[in-house]
C-alpha cells in the first residue's frame with residue numbers, strides 16, 4: 001500500500017500555558033499543505049518483523065528511531081502484525097514546522113491499519129497517533145481544525161475549507177530548528193485573539209490579528225525568518241507567517257496572480273502550489 005503523507009501549515013499559534021506534563025497548551029489552526037512524502041508498506045516474507053528503506057532527503061537517526069518504524073512498533077505491541085517491508089521517500093524538509101515526521105507517523109498508522117485489516121476507527125487511530133507526537137493526531141483526519149491542549153485535541157473549522165485553492169509559497173531556508181528548543185524560547189501567555197474569529201474575517205485583516213508566538217521569540221535569534229516574511233509581503237502576499245516552530249515561512253497570495261517565483265538563495269527549498 002502506497003500513501004502520500006502531506007505537510008501542514010499553522011494559521012496563528014498561541015502558546016498559552018505550561019502543563020503539568022512539561023508540554024505546553026497551545027491554540028492554533030492547522031491546515032493540510034499538499035507537499036508530500038511517499039510511504040509504502042508491503043507484506044514481507046519473514047525474517048525481521050519490520051525493515052525500513054529510505055530515499056530522498058536524508059532522515060537522521062537509526063531506523064528504530066524513525067517515526068514510521070515507531071508506528072509499526074506501537075501497533076505490534078497490541079496486534080499480531082505480520083512482517084512488513086517499509087519504504088519512506090522523504091521530500092518535506094525536517095525541522096521546518098511543517099509536521100513532516102508527524103505526518104509519516106500518522107500515515108504509517110493508517111496504512112498499516114488498512115494493509116493488515118486491523119479495523120481501527122479514526123478515534124482509535126488518533127489515540128495511537130497522540131502517543132507518537134503532539135502533531136501526529138492531526139494527520140489522521142487531515143482536515144482544517146482549531147487545535148488546542150497539546151495541539152492534539154480538535155474542533156472542526158468549516159470556514160477554513162474556503163481556503164482550498166489559495167496560492168501559497170513555502171520557503172525553507174535550510175535551517176533545522178529543534179521543536180524542543182523553540183518551545184523553550186517562548187514564555188506562555190494568554191491568547192491575544194480568538195483565532196476562530198480572527199480567521200473568519202477577510203484574509204487582509206489577518207496581518208494585524210493572526211500571529212505565531214514562535215515567530216516573535218525566534219526572529220531575534222534567526223533574523224533570516226523576518227527577512228523571508230518581508231520578501232513574501234513585498235511580493236504581494238496577503239498574509240505571511242512562520243509555520244509552527246519554523247523554520248519554514250509561508251505566504252498566502254490573492255487568487256490572481258498565483259504565487260510568484262522569486263529568486264531565493266542556494267540552499268533554500270521552496271514549494272509553491274495551492275492549498
Ligand SMILES: C[C@](O)(CO)[C@H](O)COP(=O)(O)OP(=O)(O)OC[C@H]1O[C@@H](n2ccc(N)nc2=O)[C@H](O)[C@@H]1O
Pocket residue numbers: 010022023024025026028097099102132133134135136149150151179180183244245
Ligand atoms: C510546533 C508544532 O509543530 C505546532 O503544531 C507542534 O507543537 C510540535 O509537535 P511535535 O513535533 O509533534 O512535538 P513532540 O514530538 O510532541 O514534542 C517535542 C518537544 O516539543 C515540546 N512541546 C511539544 C508540543 C507541545 N504542545 N508542547 C511542548 O512543550 C516538548 O519539549 C517536547 O519534548
Ligand SMILES: Nc1ncnc2c1ncn2[C@@H]1O[C@H](COP(=O)(O)OP(=O)(O)OP(=O)(O)O)[C@@H](O)[C@H]1O
Pocket residue numbers: 059060061065066067068088093094095096097098099100101102104105177178179244246
Ligand atoms: N519520518 C521522519 N521524518 C522526519 N524526521 C523524523 C522521522 N522519523 C524520525 N524523525 C526524527 O525527528 C526529527 C525531526 O523532528 P522535528 O519535529 O524537528 O521535524 P518534523 O517532524 O519534520 O516536523 P516539524 O518541524 O514540524 O516538527 C529528526 O531529527 C529525526 O531524527
